Amino acid sequence: MSTITDQPPDAEEVHKRLMSNNRSSRATKNQVRFSKLRLASVLYTILFLSIAILQFIALGFFTKGFLLSRQVLDNHSSLTDDVFSNSGAEQLRNFDKAVFVIIDALRFDFVIPDPHSDKPYHNHLTLPYELTSKYPGQSVLLKFLADPPTTTLQRLKGLTTGSLPTFVDAGSNFDGDVIDEDNFIKQLYSNGKLTSFVGDDTWQAVFGPFLNQSRPYDSLNVWDLHTVDNGVIEHLLPQLETSEWDVLVGHLLGVDHCGHRYGPDHYAMKDKQLQMNEFLGNIIDKLDEDTLLVVFGDHGMDRTGNHGGDSQDELEAALWMYSKKPQSFQSLSQGNYDITGNGKNYRAVNQIDLVPTFSLLFGLPIPFNSLGAPIHEAFANDEDFKLANHLTVQQIQRYRNHSSSLKDDKQINAQYEKLMSSFESSAPETYNAAFTEYQTLSLERCKDLWARFDMFSITVGISLFFISVLILIIYFKLIPSVVGTQLSEEIVPAIVAMSLLSTVIFSSVSLVLKPGFISMGWVSLLGVAVGIIVGFFIPVFDRYSPLWLIRTSMDKVRGFWSLLGMLFIFVHCAIFASNSFTIWEDRILAHLLSTFGFIALLKSLQARSKVDRVMGVYHSVAFMVITRVTSLVSVCREEQGDSCVPTFGIPWWVVSLLCVNALILPEIIKGFYNISASYHSAAPLWNSFFRAMLFMIALYWGLEYIERNQSIIEIPLIQHLQLSSVHFAKFTIARIVAGITLLAANYAWSRGPLCVRLDIKHNETSSKEACIMGYHNVYGSEYFLLVINFLSAIMLFTKPMGQLVIFGFVFQLLGFLELTKILEIRENLISPVVMGLLGGYYFFPTGHQATIPSINWEIGFSLVESIIFPLTHIPITLNTFGSFILVALSMPLLTFWRIPPSSKPISLYARIAENCGTLLTYQSVVTLTSLIFATVFRRHLMVWKIFAPRFMFASMVQIVINVVLIVIVIGFGSGGLIVQITRIFG
Structure with a gap:
């Protein structure tokens, strides 16, 4: 590769400035220029921040209206209530004590035998089925159906209150507050x-x-399989021998954590199930006849070991009740307990049914909000079951009568009256069947009622977000960038002033009118949003008419590349109009990128110079090949069924390839730097640092693989390693890499030298000639070092297969930057759009899907063993949104790559802001359409499985991109670099 040398004017003067450069000093002659540049940086930062605030408020309103909440009554049941006093409820009491054992994520098929299976999760937790088969009058094993979302906190709410948590509750899974509504734990205490x-x-x-x-x-801490389980076993078994309890609860987590960390198909799952089996046997040995044992899973797990959604494997948990008292329970016909096909047709009960069942068996009133039905097998005979149903129907109707939205249901009320009047005369079978019809219909009506959306908040959210998109389009695409920089001096003060004024007005009106449908806090936020909108449009419409803006927008979309960019945006947004297209978003984005690569190939053949034609074809072909190869790596979602084969995993050969990655990727970066003769000064230093970080990351994941598979690795040295030593070494390496890449390296970058070198030669006349190596890529070569810092941190928190995919992303990114120069599209709409497509596409092959179960929560414990903000949250964020972060960070490279120092730094800064604003516009349009289609399909069967998770994911991406652009790109990164280079080159 040839070396490029340049000889700019006044090379001796440049040399002196290079040698004496100090960031803290200012050249007197550039003081005014630097002041204007810093002012522009502040104004752009405030402008981006204002748009971000507007979008956050819009998303807040939409989320408030879309994610449902249910009506919770404050009433509490009591044994003195008419329903339970003098009702015969006391005769149903069958136990004085109870032991609850919750085996988190105990999927139903874990506890039924399968002689044809050699899976680690089959045939090891055998005690429940064995005792149920041997003692049908003392043991009951049932399929235990959870209601989505299948997260632990929401399941505990349903299991103790007997009511239905809604989807919005999933967000509070990591921040649980005391449950105020009536529940059987509170009833025990009362x-x-x-x-x-x-x-x-x-x-x-x-x-x-x-x-x-x-x-x-x-x-x-899903990395920890044993601490909780060992603690439960250590403390619960001795307590069984004391008399200081009436109800004993043990909640074990090892099975759940094993699923999250390894998946169900791992030898560690066998070990955990054997441990649970032995533990249950030890409990039974210590039980007396007056104690009821209840063992259940709060939810199941999918084939990857995760949960949170509503797939069959996630919803089907196990419930086992056991007593040493003879004839405590009754069995239904044998056909109800068919275990063929992993219990496909086995009898199932809802989890909320445990509440009335346990309450009546234990002599407690049924909690007021309970909607469940008694479990038939739990009562010794049909007469007792009839009485249990009679008490339960009165409690359900009492709840409905106290609910303003439920009490006027004529059909339900008529069924209730019929049940009450026929209780004495009806046979148990007839009455129980009528109760089942009543309870089922009542539950369905409640579900339908709690699926009512707040359309006012949804409409406000969509409207505000739509206006934010208009602002982005007008400012960053319709108004020329140089004019926009000048106009920002009017817009920013107007936004600040109008936001304050509007907030005061809206808050005052709210205090006077006191609207019941919206709180004052939301009114104030609406005032801020309106102020930002008014503050932006007043200066814009003062200078430009709406007709001019419309005419300019028509001119902007002319030209082949701009039309192609618009087409890509339209296709990406249109897929959310169909659930079938939404679940295959990864494939569609791959096709869009391949389409760009093919068109770039054809356009490269029309380049002016032979070198550009050859290099254009090379980069275009590489772009298509990398897209195709990385698309082979996939994490499947349940809806894709057999059409998707999961290939994302951590086999030994992938871990081994991380060392190859550490050798090759820095060399590829070096090759791209050599194209512009920029591999000087800071570049070799950073590349060596990057290689060292990659080797440390490879070592980290190698230790993680050893820790996962130590018992099946046959290498003697590894078998003799202490797990504690591996664990300590792993944490140490992760903390070192994270500290260097996120803190030390970024500080060093802000103070480091440029990627240039000055060659001084003596010519024949004894005069000196200076050549600056890397002069034509002085911005891009330096800025990419900042990207390398964050790239290293993201790769640390990405699983090995995902790191190999990121390898392809870096190659593709650098090749695309070269294509933008060859095809002369660096300032065209297509460039930010393709960058946005790269961010969206690489989210998938790095190990993710737009579903709750696909979130890699275990990555949060890469640095610490317990939840510590922000050390737990940063790894999860970098893992989940790494591709979007890298794309947002790389946006200035569309402007910086392969250009010499500019004599107009403010114009350069304005072009960077324009590209960043265009990326934000693209993502905002994608987010807006996901909001719109989630609203349109809010009654769709797949709304909570596909459309709601997709809008939540889009919202999170929107927040992440805004934060990265504001905090890192606009201020710290591009602005500081432009100031530094302007100081040196003038």
């Missing part, structure tokens, strides 16, 4: 029963005031 707990600390968070004894353990 009726003088002693409840002792050990295990998942979620119980302490939501039931703390009602627990007489509590030993909570940290619940979210």
